[in-house]
Amino acid sequence: MTTLIESEEHKSLRAAVTAFARTHPHTADPEDGKRLWQEAAKLGYIGVNLPEAYGGGGAGIAELALVLEELGAAGNPLLMMIVSPAICGTVISRFGTEEQKREWLPPLADGTRLMAFGITEPDAGSNSHRITTTARRDAATGDWILTGRKVFVSGVDIADATLIVGRTEDARTGRLKPCLFIVPRDAPGFERRPIDMELNAVERQFELTLDDVRLPADALVGDEDAGLLQLFAGLNPERVMTAAFGIGMGRHALSRALDYARERTVWKTPIGAHQAIAHPLAQAHIDLELARLMMQKAAHLYDAGDDAGAGEAANMAKYAAGEACVRAVDQAVHTLGGNGLTREYGLARLITASRVARIAPVSREMILNYVSHQTLGLPKSY
Incomplete structure (x- = not known):
């Protein structure tokens, strides 16, 4: 059964990642990104989902998604977390030979190699x-x-x-x-x-x-004859992690907008007192929280070994997070007005970046197709 209440371990992990991420201001400099990756790996965050026998944390996609969400919420999303430990690390962990596991999993976990x-x-x-x-x-x-x-x-x-x-x-x-x-x-x-x-x-x-x-x-x-089984062992975690990526980015944008709305005063009170500003921000928060619940469900199902159930939930989580992220960023920029397009406030760059969560790794339309025929039993048009 999926639990909707975070464990004390998850709360502690979330708090630790948040504190770590806030010490690293956002940058597009590759060297800064490399340094952040290496420091996160030393703390065990990058390989938290990989087996303990190969240097990982022995946890699951739920924990890895939590790490990525909090990094994103602090303005420091690490896109390669979706790829290296989540997709590649998972596939090798589940289907790789002993030699492949020994060669790749320890350096993927400690951040010295990427895939x-x-x-x-x-x-x-x-x-x-x-x-x-x-x-x-x-x-x-x-x-x-x-x-x-x-x-x-x-x-x-x-x-x-x-x-x-x-x-x-x-x-x-x-x-x-x-x-x-x-x-x-x-x-x-x-x-x-x-x-x-x-x-x-x-x-x-x-x-x-x-x-x-x-x-x-x-x-x-893996096995030459396993086909789609092995492929989707990597694609389902990819969708969960993309949801985490979008939720973190949306939370970061919302946080910046809330700070601004509490302080910016045009008439007698801060603009956040006006419902035209407050209600859309409240709705953005609700959407992000709902997307997080579906992401947690998808991660739980995957970690429990329910690949079929995880496939449906991961697609829904990715859809919900992508939509919530785009709306949160749009509303954050709109809340700041002209300031939302300045480099000083750092929101304008998210206008393009937020679309990644909606487009990749699978489009919103293809997820709707999946739900239409896999969940609802409607015929295919393709």
């Missing part, structure tokens, strides 16, 4: 069945050879490797099935090109080209 994740392609955004990155076996050596392209891959330049979603041919049916491969950053034929984004963030976005990238047989993570 990126590549799934989206230029012609295969929300439709993962159209992924054209293929992996074929070299019959003579047993190596894998990957060919394809990926776009909107975060942090490839700072990651030691990228977990790439490719497709292999099923020998029995001839159909292509998804598989995951660890591709080192310096692998021959693995090229990256930065995408010029209107985002004020530490992490950059890249387009990747895999031109006959040769990998050893042990680059494959």
Whole structure:
């Protein structure tokens, strides 16, 4: 049964992360971002969800989402937390070989290594069945050879490797099935090109080209025949963590707006006394709190091993958080008026950033499609 009341351990973790995050002012400087990541890792925050046997905290996605939410609420969201420990760390923990676990999980936990994740392609955004990155076996050596392209891959330049979603041919049916491969950053034929984004963030976005990238047989993570099971083991935590990312950002924007509304006086009282200002801010708070409840439910289901239930809840949490984040940021900017667009108050940069929670890793429309046919039983239109 999902508990709606945080444990004392969670409350203590939340307070500790909040205190830590407030000592690091927001910056888009990569060196500052690297320093924040390393310090957070030393305190055990980055690897809190990874197994204790491999240097992690032995907790779950619920705790990792809590960490990211509080970092975001303090204005310091770490986007790579969604990718490195949540997606890649989870997949390797659940399906990796013993050698892969020993090689990757300890440095992912202590922050000395990062891993990126590549799934989206230029012609295969929300439709993962159209992924054209293929992996074929070299019959003579047993190596894998990957060919394809990926776009909107975060942090490839700072990651030691990228977990790439490719497709292999099923020998029995001839159909292509998804598989995951660890591709080192310096692998021959693995090229990256930065995408010029209107985002004020530490992490950059890249387009990747895999031109006959040769990998050893042990680059494959998990069972070649497991397919979607392994893929969604990473995608469900990704949705939960994106919800945390959005909720944290929304809370940060709301906090700045509340500070302003309490102090800014135009007539006889602070502007926060006027219902036209107060009520939209109250509604933004309610929306963020409701999204957090669904995020906590999704994380609880995932950590309990209910992958099917977690899939539905994680999609709903990501949808609710994305919408709540965009509305909170918009209302915060509107509360400050012209000041909301100045660098001094730091809200204008969130206008673009908040859309990330609505767009990625899956659009709001695709979540509505999921709920329509998976939850409500309505027929597909695609």
